Amino acid sequence: MANSTPLHVVTGKGGTGKTTVAAALALALASRGSKVLLCEVEGRQGIAQLFDVPPLPYEERRIATSDEGGHVHALAIDPEAALLEYLQMFYRLGRAGRALDKFGVIDFATTIAPGVRDVLLTGKIYEAARRRTGDRSSPFVYDAVVVDAPPTGRIARFLGVNDDVAGLAKVGPIKAQSESVMTMMRAPQTTVHLVTVLEEMPVQETLDGIEELTREGLPVGHVVVNLKRPSLLSADTIEALDAGRLSAKTVAPVLEKAGLPRDAADTLVADGKGHVERQQLQDEQQQIIDGCGRPHVELPLLTGGIDMGALQELADLLAPLAEDAR
Incomplete structure (x- = not known):
């Protein structure tokens, strides 16, 4: 039995529409009857805007339901809240953790300490992807997890940052968690999709991203050509x-x-x-x-903005990416 839910990481140069693609992919998976978690890690509340819902708190909320019985839940991962959760989970700090937050230690750690922010973000994704409904023999809570990830230029470091932390922490829960996260990121259940538009700089950044991810042993999935203009x-x-x-x-x-x-x-x-x-x-x-050398799908430039109807239209075109979850 797999030890984590299929994980789709969506990255791309800024302005290529990676958040829209991540949202459409979540809908594509839900259209197969799956329960999907769509995660945001950059604090922009882009998911809430796309689905026309209030800003997302640090909790999982259902934001869409498909005719096939699937659901899309969303989570805006906040590094400060994730650190408090981490301290409680591994060190049982409870009130002490909240006191650290009150004195600004949490904000300092997630802003200044190298790599801590990304470790907390990927750690929360790891927890969601391996969470089960009961004991170890029970089904996963989610059938798939989709991540609206950082841009291509720093995606390899974002996904591989736990290697650095694991090297600093020789023992204890930080080391164990870092190793577990890296195992998941390089597992067959994980796929990194790269979004681009047909312009020179985004395409070159996509090629560089494929090369870097491959070199780091991180699994590359599809290239999504977005906003393609018809003749x-x-x-x-x-x-x-x-x-x-x-x-x-x-x-x-x-x-x-x-x-x-x-x-x-x-x-x-x-x-x-x-x-x-x-x-x-x-x-x-x-x-x-x-x-x-990578499979790719093409999404058209849609006039009139992106609403739920447009998202579903894009979701229908992302069937090849949804197949990766099987």
Whole structure:
């Protein structure tokens, strides 16, 4: 029997939409009838905004239910609260722990002490992923855990920070917990998905992230190409623009015949050429992703913002990632 629930870690360069992808993945898993925990670790309350619920406290709350009977619970992991929980769990400090919080020791430890913050965050994820409904033979509380993780540039350190702490603590509960967390992070039940958009910097950061995660022995899953723009022009129109047959001179009479101002032709043709150029750049980055050696899925750019309907539309496209949980 596995010793932890399947864990999906979602990372990506800032601005690529990793929080949206993490939320949609949680919905995709719930659509299979699963009970899913969606964790946030950066304190931005992005999950609450996406699901249009009040800011999340440091407790697990149900935020969505699927027609198939699955549920999405959410947890905004607060490092200060996690440290108090940790002190109570391993050292039974109780009131003493709350006194430390009152005197600012908790805030100092999680802000200043190297690595402590990430250890507490990953430690809480570990606890949620291995929690059972009863004894060791009983089912897990959650069928899957999805983490809206830090950006790609620091994901390997976030997931591997316990190695550093384990090296500092030679004995005791800190060492034992660090070793257990690292075992889970490198286990077959864990998958790290990388979100990108088809622009040069995010794609390069994704490739660097894949290389670093692989080097550290952390399991890489899918690359999610987000916000992909569809071509708005036909192949014939693009060819005519490139060949110069579609110019302001040829467009102006058509506009005039349609009752539109002739002087809009220059702007219209320039916009068309700009669109073609952007699509070509997008295609170049798509080829790089195609050759990165990792499976990938594509999510379209959705106009009108992200609401529950849009999230479910994205969730339907994330079926390959949901399959990783099986």
